[in-house]
Amino acid sequence: MPWTTRFTGKSHTFADLRELMAKATPHRSGDVLAGLAAESAEERVAAQAILADLPLAHFLEDLLIPYEEDEVTRLIIDRHDADAFASVSSLSVGEFRDWLLDYETDSAMLAALAPGITPEMAAAVSKLMANQDLILVASKCKVVTKFRNTIGLPGRLSVRLQPNHPTDDLKGIAASMLDGLLFGCGDAVIGINPATDQVSTTTAMLQLMDELISRYEIPTQSCVLAHVTTQLQAIAKGAPVDLVFQSIAGTQAANESFGIDLAMLREAREAALSLKRGTVGDNVMYFETGQGSALSANAHHGIDQQTLEARAYAVAREFKPLLVNTVVGFIGPEYLYDGKQIIRAGLEDHFCGKLLGLPMGCDACYTNHAEADQDDMDNLLTLLGVAGCNYIMGVPGADDIMLGYQSSSFHDAQYLRQALSKKPAPEFERWLETHGINDEHGRLCENPAVLLDAVRNLGLSNA
């Protein structure tokens, strides 16, 4: 149904909910590329004004992609918890924004609400919110997950150690891994992106990490970010898989372009659970997402990229992940043009994920053809830290030599923990202190013996 408003003094009309949501979205290049963006700044505010007056319940009736056509829509509707939704069911989107910001709305209320919120509701309210609103409300959402340690506790900031190597060289990977551990990074996961998607490479990487984690009793988990089918084959051959990874998106068609569906993810989770490798919990999945992936796969159904990103979180939520990572600036300037757009998208994704009950982390990153630099990433990291982001990336020197982009570094993690008085996951923090990597104030120590020993054991001595 079309909506018209004269709120701005001029008449603005929007044909349907997809158009309304797209035109209410803060400006970004990907929506322009898709031909969906507001044509003027005023039209954007007009769309936001109409969106604010829509009842939240409208999103349960007016589906962006028909139920019959898309299994992500079916998941969203079938899993909607009407009891959890009851506390906000009478609110409009604008009233919901103000309710989220209210003093009385606390962590427990937000956690209880999460199963009643759909991705479209989260996306809609985020479009009305300023950056500070996204930060404040996200900071009230607490999402704690466990495998061999506990991630997402208040006052904690974890790091995914990302020791990639362009030719999958195991000693090169081990060198980056040790460098990261030496900097107190790796408590979220030690996760390697392989250059080639092969069972043999994946298995060799998993064995390397398993040996290191076992020998030094590191309270963390490992992951090789190969395709889910590759990891399933590795599990079948007995590989030591802690977390199963997959990139996911917000439409069935986009997921098909990744070569996956919900049944495959369900199978993967069952396989990982069957190994019973977690010690303090059984969150066994690791998902990555990013605005623009559906458009990039020509599977966006005329929906704006931020709303589709939120729909990907419905997929993640179904599988109780340990970690969800929005890889916000990797996709390039045709989707997020500059530092401003990347920062906004990172805050939106973190907010929407947290509101939906997910353990959100963020790969604050950019490519060299984006109008962004390391200062923009410093800004985003700091804002995410204030917002209570569960974890960030740790890449040697912020320079991923395999994927060819810049992310956050081990040093960046040290900065953020210092500036915001954040600590690693508690089990990992104890391990760092026991092995003389951190002192009791969380400061790095000189030449910890455990890592010099690891250098020898992994054959990385220069001699």
Added chain:
Amino acid sequence: MSELPSHPLKHWTSARVGLGRAGGSLPWPAARDFRLAHARARDAVHQPFDAVLLQHDLEPLGLPILKIETEVHDRATYLQRPDWGRKISSESQALLSEQQTNQGFDLVIILSDGLSAAAAQLQIPPLLTALLPLLGSWSLAPLVIAPFARVAVQDAIGQAIGASNALMLLGERPGLSSPDSLGAYLVRDPKSGNTDANRNCVSNIRPAGLEPAAAAHRISWLLHESRRIGTTGVGLKDDSDSLPIADQGRVM
């Protein structure tokens, strides 16, 4: 505290390990090195493409050279509208059609700055100097210089000029340690509707990566093999190692 140049981990990877620390932060020498690498990559993205100079450098090859236009005319638009970089202007369409011959060409070679003008200026002349002698039996269309182009423009150009194969050479997205890397994309039977699955890619062409002369041999092998089996893309497997995931698809 400053950098530890003899850090044992540096021996095993080109990743930025063993950088030392100032407190927990990056010490100045490492911060400086990173800034220089990023500055070079940024300059490579924004360096204007000197098509006249490239044309001059290619004159010794003895092939006629055409300069055409896509629907993009500036760098900012190029970065945000990949769809326009895949289309040629109507004037260029007409210019290319005028070149058609009755028997058609075996191959059209298209040259573009892509995401690194430096890569195009530096690597294309030595690459073509090595490649053309390997293609003695091929009837070649004029060289086509197409600034601000994306890979898939090879379909429009190949179709317009009447060539049975199209080879696109263009600058790749600059990496922090590789601001001048060239990519080569080959497609048989260029036409609208082709997808990335129809193309073969040779990536990382630069003196410190795949040297232009070596790249010429690999491209020649792919061209001859595609002529033998009648296809490019997933049906044409390079005998050498499969390309890493990271090298695929970034300038599409």
